[in-house]
Amino acid sequence: MSDNCLFCKIAKGEIPSKKVYEDEDFFAFHDINPAAPVHLLLIPKRHVVSMQDIGPQDTQWLGRMMALAPRLAHDNGCTPGPDGGFRLVVNTGVEGGQEIAHLHFHIIGGPRPWDKRAAPAA
Template identity: 50%
Template sequence: MSCLFCQIIDGSIPSTAVYQDEQCYAFADINPQAPVHILIVPRVHIASLAQTGPEDTAMLGHLMAVSAEIARSKGLGAGYRVVANTGSDGGQTVGHLHLHLLGGRGLGWPPG
């Protein structure tokens, strides 16, 4: 059985799409931690940022560029945060690389 995000990408599990192209799919988080909380995931299954290598540089850059494009489209000119939780100690709960785009309110530091 494929992972949760692979199932969302292939449409087996419904989601609210925000952006999609040949490399990635972005959708609204079902448990938002900010007024805008979008997940940006590569279409290829990679377990986490820790499993990426030099061959993934272009894809990783694309995910960041898409994050900025979505932030602009959501009117987050006052600021936003892009996060990649990695591994259990880093707070990763789904074993598929993904970025969180959070915005729409002031975000404190350090995060919880």
């Protein structure tokens, strides 16, 4: 972990968060500025700046992180199956929209109020 990284400090409990999951390798919490009814951030506890720093040596832990995302989405309110789902977003680098220099997955989902299929019948 890095002493100067916001997400490392969150994973260490130095900065409060609304935690939804933690194990030896990963930490997940609610985004403070959600873009949808479900908006989680999933981070590795080990400090990795971005996807640009991933290499062949990272396939095992990154695969576990990818496999964890659907479970966290479902456990936190995303509807499973073809009528539900979620988005997994990984911004990489400044030009890719990354704001915090620590690899993180945005898990985004839940009902889409602008989607006419989800609107209640009048």
